[in-house]
Amino acid sequence: MRVLVGAILNVAVDIRKSSPTFGQWVICLLSAENKKQLWVPPGFAHGFLVVSDAAEVMYKATDYYAPQHERCIAWDDLELAIAAAFSQLWYGHQNLPAVV
Numbered sequence: 001m002r003v004l005v006g007a008i009l010n011v012a013v014d015i016r017k018s019s020p021t022f023g024q025w026v027i028c029l030l031s032a033e034n035k036k037q038l039w040v041p042p043g044f045a046h047g048f049l050v051v052s053d054a055a056e057v058m059y060k061a062t063d064y065y066a067p068q069h070e071r072c073i074a075w076d077d078l079e080l081a082i083a084a085a086f087s088q089l090w091y092g093h094q095n096l097p098a099v100v
Contacts, residue, residue, distance in 0.1 A: 001038050001046075006055030007031035008048040009086055015071060016043040027085055045073050049086055 001010065013025040030036050031052075040046045042062065076083045 001030065001040065001057060001059040002035070003030045003032050004056040004058055005032050006050065006052035007033070008050050008052075008055050008057065010038050010048040011046070011082055011086075012038065012040045013045040013073060013080065013082070014043065015045045015073070019043070023080065025080060025082060025085075027082070045071060047073075047075070 008030050009027055010030050011025055011027045014021045014023065016022060028036065028038055029051075030038060030048075048057070073080065073082075
């Protein structure tokens, strides 16, 4: 995944129950300016927050969409604390409201 226009905070969470890193996550800033990319492997949940006025995101998938395999995680799950991390990473660095 990469950003063509704007900027996003991107998160990937390991949701493989048999994995020693189950529940661990990574957040990174992807922007048109920094040209960074993130590969999200199978078995990981993925989401992002647009932190610019607008964003255009490009990504590739390893297979066709399969709704029977879709899983969801609440953005404000207290055990994962992803919302708090978004807030700490971005709030205060830009003139934006807090995520939480």
